[in-house]
Amino acid sequence: MEKSFAVSKYLSAVKKLVTTQIPPVWVNGVLTQVTERGRMVYLSLAEFVEGDVKPIAKVDLYMYAGEFAQMRARTSALPIPFNFSEGLKVSLLVEADFYIGSGKFQCHVTNIDPNFTVGELALTRQAILQRLQKENLLDKNKSLPLAALPYKIGLITGEKTAAFKDFTTTLASSGYAFDIIPVYAKMQGNETETTVLEALGKLRQMPELDAVCIVRGGGSKTDLNYFDSEALCRAIAIFPVPVFTGIGHQIDESLVDKVAYRSCITPTDCAKFLVARAEDASRRLREKILQIASAAQQKLSRSTNRLSKMETSISVLFERRIAGERQKLDAVAKNIARAPGRILERERERIQRNLDGLHLGAQKIIALQKARFEIVETKVKSHDPKRILARGFAYATAAGKGLVKSKSEVQSGDEILMHFADGNVSVVAK
Numbered sequence: 001m002e003k004s005f006a007v008s009k010y011l012s013a014v015k016k017l018v019t020t021q022i023p024p025v026w027v028n029g030v031l032t033q034v035t036e037r038g039r040m041v042y043l044s045l046a047e048f049v050e051g052d053v054k055p056i057a058k059v060d061l062y063m064y065a066g067e068f069a070q071m072r073a074r075t076s077a078l079p080i081p082f083n084f085s086e087g088l089k090v091s092l093l094v095e096a097d098f099y100i101g102s103g104k105f106q107c108h109v110t111n112i113d114p115n116f117t118v119g120e121l122a123l124t125r126q127a128i129l130q131r132l133q134k135e136n137l138l139d140k141n142k143s144l145p146l147a148a149l150p151y152k153i154g155l156i157t158g159e160k161t162a163a164f165k166d167f168t169t170t171l172a173s174s175g176y177a178f179d180i181i182p183v184y185a186k187m188q189g190n191e192t193e194t195t196v197l198e199a200l201g202k203l204r205q206m207p208e209l210d211a212v213c214i215v216r217g218g219g220s221k222t223d224l225n226y227f228d229s230e231a232l233c234r235a236i237a238i239f240p241v242p243v244f245t246g247i248g249h250q251i252d253e254s255l256v257d258k259v260a261y262r263s264c265i266t267p268t269d270c271a272k273f274l275v276a277r278a279e280d281a282s283r284r285l286r287e288k289i290l291q292i293a294s295a296a297q298q299k300l301s302r303s304t305n306r307l308s309k310m311e312t313s314i315s316v317l318f319e320r321r322i323a324g325e326r327q328k329l330d331a332v333a334k335n336i337a338r339a340p341g342r343i344l345e346r347e348r349e350r351i352q353r354n355l356d357g358l359h360l361g362a363q364k365i366i367a368l369q370k371a372r373f374e375i376v377e378t379k380v381k382s383h384d385p386k387r388i389l390a391r392g393f394a395y396a397t398a399a400g401k402g403l404v405k406s407k408s409e410v411q412s413g414d415e416i417l418m419h420f421a422d423g424n425v426s427v428v429a430k
Contacts, residue, residue, distance in 0.1 A: 007103075008100060011100040011103055012100060018098045019095070019097060024093055024094065025093070026092065026113065027091070029047050030045070030046055030047070030055075030087060030089050030090075031043060031044070031086055032044045032045070032058070032086055034086060036065070036068070038065070039064060040065065041062065041067075042060070042062050043060075043061040044061065045058070045061055059094075059107055061092070061107050067110075068084075071109075072084060075117070078114055079118075080118045080121060082114075082117055082225050085190055085226075089116070089117060089120040091117070092113075093109070093111035093112070093113075095108045095110060121228075124228070125228055125255060128228070128230045128233065128255060132233060132259065137237035137259065138258065140237045140238065141243055141261045142260075142261050142262075144240075144261060146242045146261065146277070147210040148284075149278055150242075150274060150278075151176065151179055152208055152209050152210045153210065153274065154203040154209050155180050155182045155183070155213050155215070156184075156203070156213070156214045156215070157182070157213075157216060157267070158187045158216065158217075161217055163187070163215045163216050163217040163246075164215075166217075166267045166268045167246070167267040167268065167271045170268050170271035171271050171274065174279075176275065178274070181203070183199040183202050184199070185198065187247070188216070189223070192227070193226060200212070200236070200239065204239065211241055211243070212243045213244045213245075214236075214243065214245050215245070215267035216267070224254045227247055228255045228256075232255075236259050236260055237259045244260060244264060245257050245262075245263050246264040246267040246270035246271075389419070389420060390421045394420050396417065396418050396419070397419065404416065411429065412429055413429060416428070
């Protein structure tokens with residue numbers, strides 16, 4: 001039977017083999033995990049193929065908290081500082097190690113090549129800028145019109161921070177009625193990109209915003225790297241209103257500063273720009289009011305002059321018209337003085353013509369009425385009972401019955417009196 005080992009002895013042998021046979025080497029990759037836990041810091045370094053989010057290789061790393069603090073101090077003091085964060089490309093000097101407790105291979109980080117990371121950061125920034133330039137996004141937000149008096153302002157900053165206080169105090173002390181709508185976000189650390197994107201999304205839903213300001217306080221230079229995010233740059237570039245930034249220092253500029261409508265150094269500078277914009281709008285408004293007042297005064301003066309001239313002209317025309325009408329009236333009066341005889345003669349002739357017409361008309365009416373009367377008289381005479389009897393007709397009456405109109409009114413034995421034109425005859429009905 002072959003010799004067997006206890007697990008601990010076996011893993012101890014493996015550890016010895018790993019630590020003695022594998023020399024320290026520089027390893028390049030992308031940090032996918034940075035976790036600080038007590039006195040230890042745990043990291044993961046991975047290798048990716050372009051276009052694939054799944055790593056093709058990964059190694060677990062560890063550092064002691066003191067080592068990590070020293071290394072972070074070095075990278076923060078660089079001309080282009082950076083912090084250890086997920087997604088950062090690094091070149092690390094590692095020593096192979098083996099953890100007996102879990103049988104896990106891991107490496108101890110002992111050094112970092114900052115030049116590698118700085119170069120990668122610069123290349124990454126340049127690549128992002130080139131993509132934004134190619135898609136015409138670098139100046140897209142800058143091309144938006146800014147309201148002459150931007151008073152409704154969306155504010156993205158940390159809650160209860162000096163940046164919030166500086167920005168709001170500057171606007172409040174200006175005397176202009178700015179309407180500030182704050183949406184809070186993390187302005188440093190790994191959550192910066194996510195929370196700022198969420199804040200931009202919320203403000204995008206709010207109507208009638210004039211501008212959005214993204215501001216942060218002092219902070220470290222390394223925290224500015226979080227604002228080199230391509231996602232943030234794109235969100236700002238396509239935002240529907242001008243976006244201002246006040247996140248940097250005097251000599252530092254992040255990528256979001258490049259795509260913003262205007263980049264300011266500090267939150268206070270950002271607020272001062274808005275105040276200056278309001279003051280300029282107020283000044284131009286006052287000038288416009290004065291121009292309108294002056295133009296109105298000039299127009300009133302010109303109108304007054306024209307009115308005065310018209311008044312004089314109308315007065316002259318009126319006098320001329322009165323004189324003309326007076327002449328006409330005099331002429332009419334003279335005609336009237338000469339005309340009474342002619343007028344009386346014409347009236348006498350007109351009255352005589354009317355009298356002749358009335359006389360002739362009356363004669364015609366009388367003749368017409370006489371003819372109508374004769375016709376009626378003829379009709380009346382033709383219906384006279386005597387004339388009817390003279391033509392051979394007769395009529396019968398009975399005692400107590402009067403005129404007999406039907407044989408049914410007569411009974412046998414009744415005495416009937418027949419009336420003729422020349423007399424009456426009594427007969428008895430049978």
